[in-house]
Amino acid sequence: MxxxxxxxxxxxxxxxxxxxxxxxxxxxxxxxxxxxxxxxxxxxxxxxxxxxxxxxxxxxxxxxxxxxxxxxxxxxxxxxxxxxxxxxxxxxxxxxxxxxxxxxxxxxxxxxxxxxxxxxxxxxxxxxxxxxxxxxxxxxxxxxxxxxxxxxxxxxxxxxxxxxxxxxxxxxxxxxxxxxxxxxxxxxxxxxxxxxxxxxxxxxxxxxxxxxxxxxxxxxxxxxxxxxxxxxxxxxxxxxxxxxKMCVFEYIYFARPDSTIDGINVYLSRSEAGKMLAREAPVEADVVIGVPDSGTPAAIGYAEESGIPFGIGLIKNKYIGRTFIQPTQALREQGVKIKLNVLKENVEGKRVVMVDDSIVRGTTSKRIVDMLKKAGAKEVHVRVSSPPVKYPCYFGIDTPYRENLVAANYTTDEIRDMINADTLHFLTIKGLSEATGEKKGYCKACFDGNYPMEVPRVEGN
Missing domain, CATH: 3.60.20.10 (Aminohydrolase, N-terminal nucleophile (Ntn) domain)
Structure with missing residues (x-):
């Protein structure tokens, strides 16, 4: 966990x-x-x-x-x-x-x-x-x-x-x-x-x-x-x-890509979000990789739109379950390696576009970027297929307090430096709306703070 x-x-x-x-x-x-x-x-x-x-x-x-x-x-x-x-x-x-x-x-x-x-x-x-x-x-x-x-x-x-x-x-x-x-x-x-x-x-x-x-x-x-x-x-x-006001995070992360919810296919919406990212934040690079699993469709979309080849850069260990033993503090510092490992041959000496679905605290993003650079990536350009998460959710999503949401407390440039990326871009709310179908109504309160109903205000949020 x-x-x-x-x-x-x-x-x-x-x-x-x-x-x-x-x-x-x-x-x-x-x-x-x-x-x-x-x-x-x-x-x-x-x-x-x-x-x-x-x-x-x-x-x-x-x-x-x-x-x-x-x-x-x-x-x-x-x-x-x-x-x-x-x-x-x-x-x-x-x-x-x-x-x-x-x-x-x-x-x-x-x-x-x-x-x-x-x-x-x-x-x-x-x-x-x-x-x-x-x-x-x-x-x-x-x-x-x-x-x-x-x-x-x-x-x-x-x-x-x-x-x-x-x-x-x-x-x-x-x-x-x-x-x-x-x-x-x-x-x-x-x-x-x-x-x-x-x-x-x-x-x-x-x-x-x-x-x-x-x-x-x-x-x-x-x-x-x-x-x-x-x-x-x-x-x-x-x-x-x-x-x-459907929760837009169903399309970004929660739902399985083979599901269709309220008439919108999850995989296609994620792929379209990746294409929007490529239009909003193009960059010269040699390979596009996704952070598995939910970042992969957006990475494929980014590659299709940009013309940069898609490659597998991160391998996920799918056998870490609920019973996985909590590591010591020393291992916790490199714990992401237990879940993800870099396919060195696909990133070494290359300028890499790394696509992920979201950044919440930022700790995992930094460790993945560091792993890619240690494996020989010349540059790592991080692209996020959702806007910055700045506000907590009150509708059934376990969200950290606002003080722990990195985008609520730091600018994009500051987050870029914190995660050691060469460039960083979050998908705009407009881009997300286009990717998921502008005619549909969504709750985007975690991005813009516009809750669809009155919510309790908790200390720290």
Whole structure:
């Protein structure tokens, strides 16, 4: 985790499967496998068999948490799954999802991607009323609200609940004989709908549909509730005006490149961002390399637009997982070498353009530039396929305090000197808008500080 802090982190991924017959637990598992990049701290699955909900969750990657016999024991035709990345101090089994709640009207299972900005206020109100919480996650706040509002109609209780929620959320819910999906009114977090021969799938990204073998139908609209049961699909659109503000970092870093979100293919948007970089900041060089993996499509785009050959300059060790032993302080100083190594033959004696998706703290960028120069690169020109990250996120992304965001405290020239690059250029906000489709609405608050709603102000931010 020592080097991973130099990247922004997504909270989690969700998937839900409804089948008219048969057991869905393995389909949910395959969906989680496809969404593993969205969270590696914990994984969980809950399934419903005629209203009886069974579940299993644990710390670690999906393959570490689930064995065949575990999946076989989770029997039911409706299921939801969750993979989670937590902030520090919250990586606990109690906080793993889905959350299963038993209350007066029955059982529900709930999985949540995102973060509420009014979670603490809602929790305090309920605690004053005597509600006891077992976790520190805002998912439990949502579950308790649904239980509180639930009289006879689960859909009405969900509608009443989302009326009081502020923040980002895509939800998948199992209730009795229904699979329900909900997307927040700004569409900050992604959620899509797919169909297979015998049922339907809800998932954070379309790549999960491909893995399950489902056909993409459409994205769930901002503020929409999707209800799936034996009668098929019912949708409830928000009766309020929804101003789409999809998190633009899904396209820059979080989502898998083979996903399409809100009509925009992730790989193509990253490649286009690289082309925009080449137009904004051309440079004479011999080779373009990407920082794997999310920097590679932008590097390919930069090479195509500039005419400079693309090459592999950095090799990534793909087998560093959650259980990797934390190194000593001495090793931590060169820890990036454990994850990345330079392909010396492709950079030695050359002027190198190094394309990365973002710079958050700057520590990793400096170490990679130093590695390239030590391997014999004559020059290293750093190109970043996103604007400078200057503001923290409150909508489900683990962002350092503003005092730790290098672009919030230093100019581009100062950052260039800090990371030992010969030149440095961040993609402009205008360039990012063109790369991701100017007609779409995005949240770019981490770049410009224009949050789509009122957010809490925390000391240090």
């Amino acid at each position: 020592f080097e991973e802090m130099d990247k922004l982190k997504e909270e989690c991924g969700v998937v839900g499967v409804y089948a008219n017959k048969g057991n869905v637990s393995k389909m949910v598992y395959y969906g989680l496998y496809a969404l593993q990049h969205r969270g590696q701290e914990s994984a969980g699955i809950a399934v419903s068999d005629q209203g009886k909900i069974s579940h299993h969750k644990g710390m670690g990657l999906a393959p570490e948490v689930f064995e065949d016999k575990t999946l076989d024991s989770l029997s039911g035709n409706i299921g939801i799954g969750h993979v989670r990345y937590s902030t520090f101090g919250e990586s606990l089994i109690e906080n793993a999802q889905p959350l299963v709640v038993r209350y007066k009207r029955g059982n529900i299972a709930l999985a949540h991607n995102g973060s509420l900005v009014n979670s603490e206020a809602l929790r305090e109100i309920m605690e004053d009323d005597g509600v006891v919480f077992q976790t520190t996650i805002d998912t439990e706040v949502i579950a308790n609200l649904i239980a509180r509002y639930h009289n006879k109609d689960i859909i009405k209780s969900i509608k009443n609940t989302i009326e009081v929620l502020k923040g980002a959320y895509s939800l998948v819910i199992v209730s009795e004989d229904k699979l329900i999906g909900v997307r927040d009114s700004l569409g900050l977090r992604p959620l899509c709908l797919g169909k297979f021969e015998d049922g339907y799938v809800l998932a954070s990204e379309s790549c999960a549909l491909d893995t399950i073998g489902a056909e993409f139908v459409r994205d769930v609209d901002p503020g929409e509730i999707v209800i799936i049961d034996e009668n098929g699909i019912e949708t409830i659109k928000s009766d309020k005006w929804c101003n789409r």
